[in-house]
Structure formats: structure tokens, C-alpha cells
Amino acid sequence: MTMQQTIHVDTGAPAPAAQRVRAPIADDKAMLRAARDLTKDIAEAIPAIYWTDMLLSAGIGYAALAGAILVDSTLLAVALGLVSALALYRALLFIHELSHIHRTALPGFRTAWNLLVGIPLLTPSFMYEGVHTLHHKRTQYGTVEDPEYLPLALMKPWSLPLFVLVALLAPVALLFRFAVLVPLGALVPAIRNLVWQRFSALSINPRFRRRPPEGELGPRVFRQESGGFLWSWLLLGSVFAFGWKPLLVALAVVSVTAVLNQLRTLVAHLWENEGEPMTVTAQFLDSVNVPPPGAIAEIWAPVGLRYHALHHLMPSMPYHSLPEAHRRLRDNLGEGSTYDGANHKGMMMLVGRIARSTMRVR
Numbered sequence: 001m002t003m004q005q006t007i008h009v010d011t012g013a014p015a016p017a018a019q020r021v022r023a024p025i026a027d028d029k030a031m032l033r034a035a036r037d038l039t040k041d042i043a044e045a046i047p048a049i050y051w052t053d054m055l056l057s058a059g060i061g062y063a064a065l066a067g068a069i070l071v072d073s074t075l076l077a078v079a080l081g082l083v084s085a086l087a088l089y090r091a092l093l094f095i096h097e098l099s100h101i102h103r104t105a106l107p108g109f110r111t112a113w114n115l116l117v118g119i120p121l122l123t124p125s126f127m128y129e130g131v132h133t134l135h136h137k138r139t140q141y142g143t144v145e146d147p148e149y150l151p152l153a154l155m156k157p158w159s160l161p162l163f164v165l166v167a168l169l170a171p172v173a174l175l176f177r178f179a180v181l182v183p184l185g186a187l188v189p190a191i192r193n194l195v196w197q198r199f200s201a202l203s204i205n206p207r208f209r210r211r212p213p214e215g216e217l218g219p220r221v222f223r224q225e226s227g228g229f230l231w232s233w234l235l236l237g238s239v240f241a242f243g244w245k246p247l248l249v250a251l252a253v254v255s256v257t258a259v260l261n262q263l264r265t266l267v268a269h270l271w272e273n274e275g276e277p278m279t280v281t282a283q284f285l286d287s288v289n290v291p292p293p294g295a296i297a298e299i300w301a302p303v304g305l306r307y308h309a310l311h312h313l314m315p316s317m318p319y320h321s322l323p324e325a326h327r328r329l330r331d332n333l334g335e336g337s338t339y340d341g342a343n344h345k346g347m348m349m350l351v352g353r354i355a356r357s358t359m360r361v362r
Contacts, residue, residue, distance in 0.1 A: 024279070024282070025278070025279055025281055025282035025285060026279060026281065027279045027280055027281045028281045028338040028339075030333075031281065031284075031313075031329075031333060031337070031338050031339050032280060032281070032313070034329055034332055034333060034339075035310075035313045035314055035325075035329060038325070038328045038329060038332060039314065039317065039321070039324075039325045039328065039329075042317075042321040042324055042325060043314075043316070043317060043318070043321065044105075044318070045101055045105045045106060045318040045320075046318070046320060047105075047106050047109070049318075049320045050094070050097070050106055050109060050318075050320075051106075051109065051112075053090075053094075053303075054091055054094050054109075054112075054113060054116075054117070055116075057087050057088070057090040057091035058087070058088070058091040058116050058117050060083070060084075060087040061083075061084050061085075061086075061087035061088035061090075061091055062084070062088075064080045064081070064083040064084035064087060065080075065081070065084040065088070065249070065250060065253055067080040067084075068080040068081040068084055068249055068253065069245060069246045069249045069250075077249070081249065081252065081253050081256070082256070084253050085253045085254075085256035085257045085260065086257075086260075086299060088117075088121065088253065088254070088257055089257040089260055089261065089302070090302040090303060091116075091117045092117055092118075092121055092123060092257065092261075093261075093302055093303040093305065094113055094117070094303060095113070095117075095118065095123065095125055095127075095128045095202075096128070096132065096303065096304075096305065097303065097304075097318070097319055098110055098113060098125045098128070098129065099125075099128050099129050099130075099131075099132040099133060100132075100133075100315055100316050101316070101318070102316075110125060113125065114224055114227070115227075118224070119224065119227040119228055119231050120231060121254060122171075122174040122175060122177075122178055122228055122231070122232060123174065123202070124224035124225070124227065124228055125220075125224065126200070126213075126217065126220055126221045126224050126225070127200060127201060127202050128201075128202050129217065129220075130213070130214075130217055131147050131148075131201040131202065131203060131210065132147075132148065132202075134146060134147055134148075135147060135148040135149065136312065136315050138277070138278075138279075138280060138283070139277050140277075141273075141277075141278055141283045142273035142275065142276070142277075142278050142283065142286065143273075143275050143276070143277060144205070144207055144275055145208075146205060146208075147201055147203035147204075147205050147208040147210075148203055148204060148205065149204070149205060149269070149271070149273070150163075150204050150205060150271065151271050151272065151273060151274055151275070152266070152271035152354060152358070153270060153271040153272045153353075153354045153357035153358060154271070154272065154274060154357070154358075155358055156358060157355065157358040157359055159358065160266065160351075160354065160355060160358060163204075163262065163266060164259060164262050164263055164266060165259075166262075167255070167258040167259045167261065167262035168255050168258065168259060170254070170255065170258040171250075171251045171254040171255050171258065172251065173199075175232055175235065175236075175251075177195065177199055178225070178228040178229050178231070178232040179229070179232035179233055179235075179236060181195045181199065182195070182225055182228070182229045183229065196210060196212070197209045197210050198210075200221075204265065235247060235250075260300060263300065263347065263351075264300050264301050264305065264347075266350075266351065266354070267288055267290075267347050267350035267351060267354070268287065268288055268301075268305070268308045269286050269287050269288060269308075270285075270286050270287075270288065270350075270353070270354070271286075271354060272286060272357070273286055280312075280313070281338060283312055284309050284312050284313055284338075284342055285309075285338070285341050285342055287308050287309035287311075287312045287342060288308050288309055288342065288344055288350060289306065289307050289308065289309045289310055289326065289342050289343045289344065290306045290343075290344055290345070290346060290347070290350075291306065291307065291323075291326055291330075291343055292323075294345065294346055296346070297346065297347070300347060303319045304318075304319025304320070304322045305319075307322040307323070307325075307326055309342035309343075310322055310325060310326055310329070310342075330343075
């Protein structure tokens with residue numbers, strides 16, 4: 001998943017790098033065949049894993065958030081706030097799984113997730129469903145029609161810190177969207193259309209415009225957006241009952257979560273495509289795996305997102321099966337294979353690579 005913020009900032013069109021020539025990458029049919037044949041027996045979602053993981057993550061996140069609000073010690077409050085941000089971050093990233101799993105695979109999970117996580121964090125699942133799948137379309141990945149792609153490696157150096165820091169504003173922007181823009185949109189169709197097209201998708205492409213909802217997504221949007229509207233006003237009303245501290249602490253925790261997610265997004269791809277359609281193998285190599293032995297990636301890229309390149313090979317593979325799928329493909333294809341080309345060592349090395357690429361942009 002690349003779960004990006006609803007704030008769109010035009011970081012500047014990519015400038016052409018000096019004498020950049022990119023030869024087309026043909027599909028590695030042996031790798032694609034291995035990905036299909038070696039993982040058939042682990043392709044089913046296991047409900048107990050999904051439910052336990054999501055409920056524990058949300059429970060720990062909210063308990064730590066309550067502690068951060070209630071304790072008197074600043075140091076302890078900061079520590080609890082960090083625990084809350086990390087746990088809620090993991091719970092929130094199940095939105096990525098919701099966009100891929102079949103609607104009958106986990107009965108009740110989407111509804112429970114929205115009630116426990118999506119609506120309380122003002123990021124209901126409709127903001128990703130029907131959007132993220134566009135990022136996986138072979139003919140749209142990396143093009144101007146991809147809501148989750150910007151050629152960051154080909155942009156100016158200042159675009160990278162701006163891309164990350166703008167996420168700090170995400171909680172306030174989401175609160176404003178649901179508390180103010182939703183009721184205004186109910187009264188003024190032009191505002192409603194603008195909000196839907198520009199501020200109803202977790203995307204990073206400022207040129208992306210969301211199309212009207214179709215089929216069962218329409219009623220789902222209404223229910224989730226109504227819940228978000230009511231919850232946003234309960235949050236604002238809580239100031240009169242409990243003062244500003246609880247709301248400000250909660251906004252700070254969600255800001256940390258948003259920045260962490262934006263950092264993960266920054267290294268989810270190499271961002272080196274200039275808008276041309278790509279083969280599946282080219283999309284895979286432009287995406288990133290950060291496999292073991294390092295353990296820290298499980299913190300900043302949880303719920304299977306440390307295997308983001310592998311996910312682009314097998315979008316419907318449940319997150320809990322990705323480690324085993326990676327092991328099988330690595331052992332079968334070996335070092336130096338095309339598959340090995342998408343495996344990277346860590347976040348800082350990836351940030352450095354992208355930053356160095358921007359330095360070459362003129």
C-alpha cells in the first residue's frame with residue numbers, strides 16, 4: 001500500500017535529468033511464472049490472523065493514547081504517544097488489505113475496521129477502495145493516471161522534505177474535510193463535486209481526479225462519510241467538555257502516524273518512471289522489498305508492506321503469506337536474479353538513493 005495523505009501539494013514537475021536514457025525492461029516470464037506456481041497454497045486469507053492483529057493493534061493504540069492524555073509526566077506522555085502512533089499506524093494500514101481482499105473473504109472485517117479505526121482516525125475505507133487498485137493497473141502504473149505515483153527521484157531536491165513534512169497537516173485537513181466540507185457539500189453540489197474529486201482519495205498525484213462512485217461503493221461512501229461527519233463534530237465538541245488537551249494530543253499522535261506513513265511511501269518505490277507505461281517486471285523493479293534479516297522494517301512498513309515489490313507481483317496475496325512467498329521465490333530464483341533486484345537493505349539507503357537522484361536533476 002501506498003497510503004498517502006489527502007493533502008495535495010504540487011512539488012513541481014520533474015525536470016529532465018542530464019542525458020537520461022531508459023531502455024524498456026521486458027517481462028521476466030520465469031519470475032512471473034514462479035510467483036504464480038510457488039504460492040498457490042498460501043493465497044487464502046486467514047481470518048484469525050487478520051482479526052487478532054487488527055484488534056490488538058487498535059486496542060494498544062487507543063490505550064496508549066488514553067495514557068498519553070491522562071498522565072502528568074511529559075516524558076511518559078511522549079513515550080505513550082509514540083507507542084500509540086506506532087500501534088494505530090499498524091491498525092490503519094489494514095486499509096491496504098481491504099482494497100485487495102475479496103469482499104467475502106473476511107465477513108464483517110471491513111465494517112469492524114471502519115468502526116474501530118477508519119472513522120475514528122477520519123480515514124474510512126472508501127478513501128482507498130477504488131483508488132489503490134488503479135495503482136496496480138498495468139497500463140496506469142507510473143503514469144499521470146496513477147493516483148499513487150510521482151516521479152520523486154526526477155524532481156528537485158527540495159521536493160523530498162516537502163513531501164514528508166506536508167503530512168504533518170493531514171489530521172487537521174481530515175478534520176476540516178469531514179466537519180466543514182462534508183456538510184457544505186450536502187448544501188452546495190459544486191463543493192460536493194470538488195471534495196469528491198480532489199479530497200476523497202489517499203493519493204499523492206496532484207493531477208488525479210476521482211471519478212464518481214459506482215455500484216455498491218456509493219451507499220458505502222454515504223454511510224462512512226456520515227460517520228466521519230458525526231465523529232468530527234464529537235471531537236470538536238469534546239473541547240467544551242474536556243478542554244483542548246485530549247484533542248491536541250490525539251492530533252499530535254495522528255500527525256506522527258501520518259509522517260511515518262509518508263516516509264514509508266517515500267521509499268515504497270524508486271520513483272524513476274517519467275510517465276510511460278511499464279511492464280509488470282519494470283513495475284516490480286521500480287518497487288521495493290526490505291526483507292529480513294533487518295527487523296526495524298516491520299515497524300515502519302508493517303502489515304506486509306516491507307514486501308511492497310512482491311505485493312506488486314501478487315496484489316491479492318494476504319499480508320501474512322508474503323514472508324513465506326518471498327522465501328520461496330528467493331530460494332527458487334537465487335541471488336542475482338531479477339527478483340533479487342527489488343530487494344533493498346533499509347529505509348536510509350533508499351532515501352539516500354532517491355536524494356542523490358534529485359541532485360542530478362537540472
